[in-house]
Amino acid sequence: MSAPFGRRLCEVSENHSSGGYRVFSLLDREGPTPLPGQFYMLAAEDHWEQLGGRPFLPRAISVAETGPAAAGVRLDFLIEGIGPGTGRLCELAPGESVWVNGPLGNAFREPREVSAGAAGAILVGGGIGVAPLALLRRRFGERNVPVRVLLGFRDAEHSGGLDDLFACCEVRLASEDGHAGHQGYVTDLLAAMLTGDDAGSAVVYSCGPAAMLEAVRALCAAHGVACELALESPMACGYGACFGCAVPKPEGGYLRLCVDGPVIAGDRVAEVTHA
Amino acid sequence: MPEFCGISLAHPVINASGTFDAIAARRVYGDALLADFPFSAFVSKTITPEPRAGNAPRRIWETPAGMINSIGLPNKGLEGFLAEDLPQLAELPVPLIVSVMATGRPEFARLVEAVADREEVAAIELNVSCPNVHSGLIVGEAPAETEALLEALRPLTAKPLIVKLTPNVADPAAVAVAAESGGADAVSLINTLKASAFDPLSREPALAAGHGGLSGPAVRPVALQQLRSVAAAIGLPAIGMGGIGSGADAAEFIAAGAALVAVGTESFRDPRAGSRVAAELDFTSPQGAAVQPALDLD
Numbered sequence: 001m002s003a004p005f006g007r008r009l010c011e012v013s014e015n016h017s018s019g020g021y022r023v024f025s026l027l028d029r030e031g032p033t034p035l036p037g038q039f040y041m042l043a044a045e046d047h048w049e050q051l052g053g054r055p056f057l058p059r060a061i062s063v064a065e066t067g068p069a070a071a072g073v074r075l076d077f078l079i080e081g082i083g084p085g086t087g088r089l090c091e092l093a094p095g096e097s098v099w100v101n102g103p104l105g106n107a108f109r110e111p112r113e114v115s116a117g118a119a120g121a122i123l124v125g126g127g128i129g130v131a132p133l134a135l136l137r138r139r140f141g142e143r144n145v146p147v148r149v150l151l152g153f154r155d156a157e158h159s160g161g162l163d164d165l166f167a168c169c170e171v172r173l174a175s176e177d178g179h180a181g182h183q184g185y186v187t188d189l190l191a192a193m194l195t196g197d198d199a200g201s202a203v204v205y206s207c208g209p210a211a212m213l214e215a216v217r218a219l220c221a222a223h224g225v226a227c228e229l230a231l232e233s234p235m236a237c238g239y240g241a242c243f244g245c246a247v248p249k250p251e252g253g254y255l256r257l258c259v260d261g262p263v264i265a266g267d268r269v270a271e272v273t274h275a
Numbered sequence: 276m277p278e279f280c281g282i283s284l285a286h287p288v289i290n291a292s293g294t295f296d297a298i299a300a301r302r303v304y305g306d307a308l309l310a311d312f313p314f315s316a317f318v319s320k321t322i323t324p325e326p327r328a329g330n331a332p333r334r335i336w337e338t339p340a341g342m343i344n345s346i347g348l349p350n351k352g353l354e355g356f357l358a359e360d361l362p363q364l365a366e367l368p369v370p371l372i373v374s375v376m377a378t379g380r381p382e383f384a385r386l387v388e389a390v391a392d393r394e395e396v397a398a399i400e401l402n403v404s405c406p407n408v409h410s411g412l413i414v415g416e417a418p419a420e421t422e423a424l425l426e427a428l429r430p431l432t433a434k435p436l437i438v439k440l441t442p443n444v445a446d447p448a449a450v451a452v453a454a455e456s457g458g459a460d461a462v463s464l465i466n467t468l469k470a471s472a473f474d475p476l477s478r479e480p481a482l483a484a485g486h487g488g489l490s491g492p493a494v495r496p497v498a499l500q501q502l503r504s505v506a507a508a509i510g511l512p513a514i515g516m517g518g519i520g521s522g523a524d525a526a527e528f529i530a531a532g533a534a535l536v537a538v539g540t541e542s543f544r545d546p547r548a549g550s551r552v553a554a555e556l557d558f559t560s561p562q563g564a565a566v567q568p569a570l571d572l573d
């Protein structure tokens with residue numbers, strides 16, 4: 001179902017901290033229920049252009065969870081404040097309004113083999129990139145797709161969303177400082193899993209920093225395992241208007257990540273680099 | 276109902292070239308786009324004779340009240356545009372203006388002839404912010420180059436030729452006068468202002484191309500002054516643009532001499548900005564002003 005044409009104001013229903021990140025919710029009275037992997041372009045209605053004139057453009061933010069609300073759809077977002085835009089979104093107070101354009105972009109695809117005995121889905125998230133995997137995990141659970149979740153965080157201050165978004169399910173953790181789970185990278189956990197004998201028919205779904213995604217892409221390519229990567233690139237519009245979000249294709253030329261992605265099959269991207 | 280070069284339009288707000296992809300927007304928003312099309316005419320992204328992939332990322336950088344872009348004119352080339360894009364653009368409920376650019380007069384002529392030949396096309400915008408490979412000069416920065424280009428293109432079509440002026444010159448009015456003497460039907464301005472930014476952490480250029488063009492509200496006062504001087508110097512209608520985000524902004528451009536206005540960067544923030552600006556403009560016109568208090572009552 002298409003996004004409503006244009007932007008609309010949605011009310012903030014809550015905002016709380018979560019492991020160094022923030023989780024806030026909007027009430028969307030008009031939009032359809034988003035699919036896992038889709039994103040919205042968001043801008044606070046008030047005080048968006050702050051001192052110094054930024055942020056000016058809206059910011060692309062993945063939907064982390066969704067559910068029915070009294071009059072519409074509840075949209076949950078996981079935010080890491082890294083600059084003026086995400087900083088302002090972190091401060092949103094209940095009752096405030098946010099300009100919303102979306103849901104935009106494509107969604108993660110289901111694995112072809114979904115039987116109980118199949119290798120199923122392996123979700124690999126790092127840092128703020130765990131956001132779209134929360135909704136994906138729930139959807140797979142509802143469809144009886146076997147799911148294993150591997151999440152990596154730098155340290156306790158960068159481990160948001162665990163209690164809120166992944167409370168219900170088994171999660172294998174890695175942390176660079178060793179505060180939780182395996183000390184090291186989440187890709188260490190993935191490498192071990194992919195050498196297991198059932199790995200061939202698995203599909204890996206991943207979102208996180210560029211270096212992690214590149215490691216996931218390379219590991220999956222080496223093991224002949226399909227993967228879907230949710231990438232990031234600088235976005236001005238989110239709906240194909242600006243051509244700013246270019247991501248190189250392996251055969252040359254560029255994708256427009258906002259309309260051709262943000263989820264791209266691992267074999268459809270050249271090396272994942274930080275844009 | 277504004278009338279522009281013989282084309283009648285539902286309102287005076289069109290899009291700026293390269294800032295709205297109607298084909299992509301229709302895929303995203305469905306036919307709601309057509310039912311409520313934000314612009315009274317649609318200007319295509321600039322097309323070139325051969326396909327172009329565009330520049331390597333990073334292509335955009337936000338600035339205070341604006342952005343710098345170095346997109347690099349990605350497009351399917353003339354053949355791809357005519358075969359794949361034009362039939363889809365013909366389904367839009369508004370007249371179509373095609374923006375073209377080439378690096379020599381013969382190539383420019385080939386584009387204009389091929390595009391003007393298609394009945395779906397109402398007018399042609401000439402993006403002259405490009406070098407002439409033969410002289411090495413940027414066509415739109417040299418009045419003589421601009422006049423010579425128009426003299427070469429004018430005999431090829433009776434359809435309106437709009438010259439998109441670059442703001443990166445000391446005297447844009449001199450280029451506009453040259454376009455008029457060469458036989459142009461209208462001018463549009465401003466294109467983006469040459470600009471650069473650096474990542475303060477890495478101290479590297481923010482954009483892969485090193486520099487780009489500034490757009491958005493940051494350029495609005497510059498655009499207004501250039502429009503004012505151009506409008507005073509020529510007898511042709513002008514399409515004014517540069518940071519328009521509201522009806523009040525558009526009213527300023529009309530006051531400065533614009534026949535039509537174009538919305539660019541604001542569409543990134545608000546996909547229906549064109550409709551909003553047109554509606555707001557209604558209430559800021561001298562005749563419409565009387566209507567506004569009634570709206571404010573409750």
Ligand SMILES: Cc1cc2nc3c(=O)[nH]c(=O)nc-3n(C[C@H](O)[C@H](O)[C@H](O)COP(=O)(O)OP(=O)(O)OC[C@H]3O[C@@H](n4cnc5c(N)ncnc54)[C@H](O)[C@@H]3O)c2cc1C
Pocket residue numbers: 039055059060061062063077078079080081082083084085086087128131132231232233234235262336337338474475
């Ligand atoms: C599809 C998609 C989904 C996303 N989902 C999420 C999500 O769920 N949660 C989340 O927190 N984030 C998410 N992001 C990332 C977020 O949209 C960007 O990081 C956004 O740019 C942050 O804006 P900001 O103003 O906070 O930071 P910016 O100031 O935009 O800084 C972000 C980066 O851009 C650079 N930068 C860009 N412009 C400037 C400038 N003018 N001056 C200085 N530095 C600049 C900086 O180097 C910095 O590393 C997503 C991005 C995409 C594309």
Ligand SMILES: Cc1cc2nc3c(=O)[nH]c(=O)nc-3n(C[C@H](O)[C@H](O)[C@H](O)COP(=O)(O)O)c2cc1C
Pocket residue numbers: 242243291292293294320321344346348374402439464465466467489490491492494516517518519537538539540541
């Ligand atoms: C991302 C982007 C792409 C653009 N592409 C083109 C283009 O292909 N051809 C052109 O003539 N102008 C192009 N422009 C310039 C705009 O048409 C317009 O002249 C300029 O942005 C000023 O208007 P604004 O401030 O409302 O955006 C582009 C501008 C932007 C921001």
Ligand code: FES
Pocket residue numbers: 234235236237238239240241242243244245256257258259
């Ligand atoms: S973000 Fe504008 S085209 Fe993709």
